[in-house]
Every structure is written in structure tokens, then in C-alpha cells.
Amino acid sequence: MHGLKTIMKKELADHLSSYRFLILFALIAMVSLVTAYMAGVNLSKELEGIAKPRHVFLMLFTSAGIRISLTQFVALFGPLVGLVLGFDSINRERNEGTLVQLLSQPIYRDAVINGKFLAGVAVIAVMMVSIVLMITGLGLLIVGVVPGLEELGRVALYLVISIIYVAFWLGVAMLFSILFRSMATSALAALAVWLFFSFFVPLGASAVANVLAPSTAEAAALVRRAQLERALSLISPMELYSHGTVAVIDPLRRTTRSLVQVGVLEQLSLTRFSGPLPLDQSLLVVLPYIITLVALTCVCFGVSYTAFMRQEIRSL
Amino acid sequence: MAAEAVIVTEGLTKVYNGQVAVDHLTFSVYEGEIFGFLGPNGAGKTTTLLMLLGLTEPTSGKATVVGIDPTREPVKVKRVVGYLPEHVGFYRDLNARQMLRYIAELNAIPAAEAEARIARALDIVGLAQEADKKIDAYSRGMRQRLGIAELLVKEPKVAFLDEPTIGLDPDATNRMVELIQQLSQERQMTILLSSHQLYQVQRICHRIGIMIRGRMVAQGPMERLAAEKFGIEGEQHTLEEIYMKYFQEA
Ligand SMILES: Nc1ncnc2c1ncn2[C@@H]1O[C@H](COP(=O)(O)OP(=O)(O)O)[C@@H](O)[C@H]1O
Ligand SMILES: [Mg+2]
Numbered sequence: 001m002h003g004l005k006t007i008m009k010k011e012l013a014d015h016l017s018s019y020r021f022l023i024l025f026a027l028i029a030m031v032s033l034v035t036a037y038m039a040g041v042n043l044s045k046e047l048e049g050i051a052k053p054r055h056v057f058l059m060l061f062t063s064a065g066i067r068i069s070l071t072q073f074v075a076l077f078g079p080l081v082g083l084v085l086g087f088d089s090i091n092r093e094r095n096e097g098t099l100v101q102l103l104s105q106p107i108y109r110d111a112v113i114n115g116k117f118l119a120g121v122a123v124i125a126v127m128m129v130s131i132v133l134m135i136t137g138l139g140l141l142i143v144g145v146v147p148g149l150e151e152l153g154r155v156a157l158y159l160v161i162s163i164i165y166v167a168f169w170l171g172v173a174m175l176f177s178i179l180f181r182s183m184a185t186s187a188l189a190a191l192a193v194w195l196f197f198s199f200f201v202p203l204g205a206s207a208v209a210n211v212l213a214p215s216t217a218e219a220a221a222l223v224r225r226a227q228l229e230r231a232l233s234l235i236s237p238m239e240l241y242s243h244g245t246v247a248v249i250d251p252l253r254r255t256t257r258s259l260v261q262v263g264v265l266e267q268l269s270l271t272r273f274s275g276p277l278p279l280d281q282s283l284l285v286v287l288p289y290i291i292t293l294v295a296l297t298c299v300c301f302g303v304s305y306t307a308f309m310r311q312e313i314r315s316l
Numbered sequence: 317m318a319a320e321a322v323i324v325t326e327g328l329t330k331v332y333n334g335q336v337a338v339d340h341l342t343f344s345v346y347e348g349e350i351f352g353f354l355g356p357n358g359a360g361k362t363t364t365l366l367m368l369l370g371l372t373e374p375t376s377g378k379a380t381v382v383g384i385d386p387t388r389e390p391v392k393v394k395r396v397v398g399y400l401p402e403h404v405g406f407y408r409d410l411n412a413r414q415m416l417r418y419i420a421e422l423n424a425i426p427a428a429e430a431e432a433r434i435a436r437a438l439d440i441v442g443l444a445q446e447a448d449k450k451i452d453a454y455s456r457g458m459r460q461r462l463g464i465a466e467l468l469v470k471e472p473k474v475a476f477l478d479e480p481t482i483g484l485d486p487d488a489t490n491r492m493v494e495l496i497q498q499l500s501q502e503r504q505m506t507i508l509l510s511s512h513q514l515y516q517v518q519r520i521c522h523r524i525g526i527m528i529r530g531r532m533v534a535q536g537p538m539e540r541l542a543a544e545k546f547g548i549e550g551e552q553h554t555l556e557e558i559y560m561k562y563f564q565e566a
Contacts, residue, residue, distance in 0.1 A: 002422075002424050003422060006418070006421045006422050007422075010418060014409070093405075096405045096406075096407075096408070097401060097403045097404060097405020098405040098406065098407055099405070100371070100399075100401045100403075100405065101401060101404070101405050101406070102422070103371060104369055104371065104394055104397075104398075104399035104401070105394060105419065105422040105423060105470075106391050106392075106394040106395040106422070106423060106424075107391065107394075107422055108391060109390075312372065313371055313372075314362065314366055314371070314372070
């Protein structure tokens with residue numbers, strides 16, 4: 001326990017004082033703020049003259065700013081934060097000989113990876129929370145919306161899921177930093193996995209679905225094809241995350257199925273026919289995705305754990 | 317010898333993918349002595365030290381350090397053993413003081429006590445002036461001395477020093493040897509040191525063990541090893557002569 005705390009403290013201090021973290025944070029804060037700002041400006045234009053509907057605050061996160069919404073941005077590029085924080089966490093220490101030094105102190109071996117992982121998660125949490133806070137402030141300024149209690153709850157939930165999602169990628173990066181001695185190799189491997197799941201799987205799912213269930217004029221076939229594509233794309237953590245957050249942050253969604261992109265007014269007019277889901281109902285819709293995401297993170301960490309515990313640690 | 321055995325091994329063996337690195341090693345180190353582990357590169361010295369620390373699992377055989385089995389209770393062993401690795405690694409972004417603080421914290425030494433020990437240790441190894449410089453800027457000799465400072469902060473009963481003088485210039489080597497002697501005389505540490513540099517071993521070790529290709533071919537005080545090999549008591553032989561004799565026979 002003692003070792004875990006000490007290592008976590010040091011890792012946290014290392015992260016927060018590193019240029020790597022500062023650059024990453026500046027980059028992400030900049031993009032988020034620009035996206036949210038554009039979304040805010042669009043929103044206040046569209047909402048001019050009509051009574052403020054419910055959940056306007058959440059639209060800061062879900063409506064498209066420049067090209068993509070903030071939630072889409074996190075889904076796509078959030079993993080990079082995890083990868084950058086973790087790709088050299090073990091192999092750097094191994095190469096510089098500090099790992100032997102560390103492990104010859106009276107601490108349990110798992111304290112090293114647990115401490116590093118937890119410190120990484122803490123950094124991710126700090127990053128995400130401060131970005132959401134900045135966006136909230138921006139929303140107040142531009143759109144003049146004050147989030148309600150339920151909206152705050154939804155944002156908090158969204159934050160938790162996002163942190164788990166990025167932590168999953170941190171776990172992937174740490175796994176590679178254990179498996180590969182070279183930092184360049186582990187960075188490349190982590191990047192490859194990210195590209196595969198974030199770009200290849202969604203495209204590949206559509207291609208495979210096309211082959212397995214070719215579209216015909218028949219409605220049933222179309223539905224089958226759509227279902228297959230969806231199931232296949234869920235291999236990707238990004239898709240899991242997108243499905244998992246969409247109903248949380250967007251109360252108008254009753255399912256996690258993707259809708260045709262619609263504008264704010266169309267979205268609002270939909271509410272006439274279907275009221276927003278209460279928070280607990282939304283939670284129910286997305287729970288399976290969240291659980292899967294947590295399970296994936298655990299599996300990834302578990303593999304890292306076993307690999308690290310059995311590894312020869314000498315620096316040759 | 318009346319002193320108690322601190323390190324005891326019995327048939328300690330390590331096999332790496334079919335290649336024997338340490339071959340049925342049986343030896344003891346007694347309280348307060350400096351035991352010199354002597355052997356060419358690849359003899360299995362580092363592997364033995366790692367097994368005694370619980371950082372590498374033996375393929376077979378037994379070992380105890382201060383009565384503790386390092387394979388079963390590695391953390392307990394590491395509480396009483398200080399280790400200076402062959403390739404000392406430090407966090408480059410820290411300065412000496414921060415590094416020693418981190419070591420103290422990992423050893424659960426209370427902060428006030430740690431500060432006192434750190435100040436004393438830096439003084440002894442002669443790094444007090446450079447304590448606030450980043451370790452990145454340290455020379456090899458300074459790093460090695462910082463490694464000794466770590467041992468002074470940790471104050472272990474037993475110290476494993478793996479090739480403590482390798483890559484040092486003669487001046488730095490002398491300094492290092494003096495520091496090691498100080499650990500032994502002033503702190504009563506039991507020291508197991510490995511080296512392939514014969515001269516230093518001869519200067520400071522009470523007993524030596526000669527290791528060649530994973531096997532310990534001889535152990536004991538130098539005079540006895542000399543007597544065994546050359547058969548004439550009292551005649552002075554350098555360690556080098558003794559060593560070469562064993563090496564040629566192996
Ligand atoms: N991780 C490893 N995998 C395979 N062989 C190893 C490994 N580590 C050391 N060895 C082998 O074990 C032998 C002993 O190495 P070592 O203990 O480092 O010798 P020394 O410290 O005496 O120079 C060498 O032949 C080395 O090649
Ligand atoms: Mg060695």
C-alpha cells in the first residue's frame with residue numbers, strides 16, 4: 001500500500017510537470033473550446049426568438065461545431081491521450097535501469113504498474129474535468145444557459161464513461177510498454193491498434209456486412225444488414241464508447257442507434273412526439289456498453305499485470 | 317568463524333532457455349564480512365545477486381538472506397538488503413536530493429529522519445555541493461557514489477554491490493573502495509560484492525569466491541586459496557595469480 005501511494009505520487013508529479021502533458025492539454029483544450037464555441041454560436045443563432053427548450057446545455061457537447069461535435073472529438077482523439085501517457089511507462093524505466101532500482105526497494109511488484117496506471121487515470125480525469133468546466137463556462141457566456149441538476153448529472157456520467165474509455169487506451173499503451181523494450185515500437189504498436197479500431201473497424205464492418213448480407217430491395221434484408229454492421233462495428237471500443245455516451249448526453253435518444261444527422265430545430269421538433277428520457281432510463285439503455293468498456297479495460301490491465309509479474313526485469 | 321551466516325545458498329541454480337547461468341551454487345556469507353564474488357563476464361554473478369534479492373526466480377536450489385527466503389518473501393528481503401545494480405539507473409529529471417527522498421519514501425522512512433539521513437549521506441559520499449543538480453549532469457563516478465548514498469539512507473543490514481567500480485577512473489575507484497570499506501567498518505554492513513577487477517577485491521574483501529561459467533570453483537580467504545593452489549604456505553601470491561590458475565583449470 002505504501003509503495004503504491006509513493007509511486008503514484010511521483011508519477012503524477014512527473015506527468016503534470018512534463019512538456020508532453022502540457023502540450024497535449026493545450027492542444028485538446030484548444031480544440032474543445034473552439035468546437036464548443038462554434039456549437040454555442042450556432043445554437044444561440046438557431047434558438048433566437050424561440051423559448052429556450054430543455055437540455056440546451058447538453059447540446060453544447062453534442063451539436064457539431066466545426067465539423068464534429070465535442071463527443072465525437074473525444075471518441076476519436078481521446079485515445080491518443082491515453083496512448084501518449086502510457087506508451088513508455090515501463091520500457092523507459094527498464095531501459096534507463098530505474099526499474100531494477102525501484103524493484104529492489106521493499107515494494108510489491110504490482111505497486112509499480114498499479115501506481116502508474118492510477119496516476120495516468122488521475123491525469124486523464126483532471127484533463128477531462130477541466131475541459132468540461134471550461135465548456136460550461138463558455139456556454140454560460142455565449143448561450144447564457146445555466147445547466148440544470150439533471151444536466152449536471154448527465155455530464156458527470158458522461159465524464160465517468162469518458163475517463164474509463166481513455167483509461168482503456170492507457171491500459172493498451174502500458175501493455176505495449178511492458179511487451180516491447182523499445183519505446184518507438186510500443187508507440188507504433190499502440191498507434192496501429194488505435195487506427196485499426198477507430199478507422200478500419202467501422203469501415204470494415206460495413207464492407208463485411210455488405211458481403212454477408214447483401215442489400216436487396218427487401219426491407220427485412222436491409223434491417224438485417226444494418227444490424228450486422230452494427231454488431232460488427234462494436235468490436236471497436238470507439239463504437240462502444242459512442243453508443244455508451246450518446247443516450248447519456250443526448251436525452252432525446254431512446255436507443256443507441258445512430259440517427260440521420262439532423263439540425264437543432266429538427267431535433268427539438270422531435271421532442272413533441274417523444275419526450276426526453278429520464279436519466280435513469282438513459283442509463284439503462286447505455287449500461288451494457290459501459291459494462292463492456294469496463295470489462296475490456298480490466299482485461300487489458302489484467303494481461304499487463306500478468307505479463308509484468310512474470311517478466312525478467314534485469315537491465316541488460 | 318563464530319559469526320552468524322547472513323547469506324546461505326544450497327545448490328542454487330538458474331537455467332535460461334537450456335543454458336545454465338548459475339550451476340548448483342553453495343556458499344555462505346557471514347555477518348560483517350565483505351565477500352568478493354569474482355569471475356569473468358557472464359560467470360553468473362549478477363544472476364546470483366538477482367536471485368538472492370528475489371528479482372529472479374531460481375530454477376532449483378535454496379537460498380536464504382537473514383533467514384528469509386527471497387523467492388517466497390521478496391519484500392521482506394528487500395527491506396534488509398540494499399542493492400547497487402551493475403548499471404545504476406536514476407531518474408534523470410530529479411536531483412540527488414529528490415532521488416534520495418524518493419528512495420526514503422519507498423522504504424517508509426519518516427520524513428524528518430529521512431532528511432537527516434540524506435544530509436549525512438550526501439556529506440559522506442561528497443555530493444553535498446552537487447545535491448541540487450540534476451542527475452543527468454552527473455559523471456559515472458558521481459552516479460556510483462549516489463548509489464552508495466542510497467544505501468546510507470536505506471541503512472540495510474546487507475548490501476549487494478554489483479561491479480561497483482566498473483567504468484571508473486583510478487581516482488574514482490579509490491574513492492569508491494574507501495566508501496565500501498566505510499560501509500563495512502562504520503555501519504557493520506555485511507557486503508557481497510561482485511567484480512572482475514581483481515585488484516580491488518584483493519584490497520577489501522575478507523573472503524572471496526571464484527565463479528567461472530556458473531560454478532563456484534573456490535571460496536575462502538585469499539591466503540588459503542593461494543595455499544591450496546600453490547601448496548607453499550606463507551608465500552605471497554597476488555590474487556591475479558591465484559585467479560589465473562583457477563581460470564586455466566576450468
Ligand atoms: N534474461 C536472460 N536470458 C537468457 N540468458 C541470460 C539472461 N540473463 C543472463 N543470461 C545469461 O546468463 C549468464 C550469466 O550472466 P550474468 O549473471 O549477467 O553474468 P555476470 O554478471 O557474471 O557477468 C550469461 O551467459 C548470460 O548470457
Ligand atoms: Mg554482471
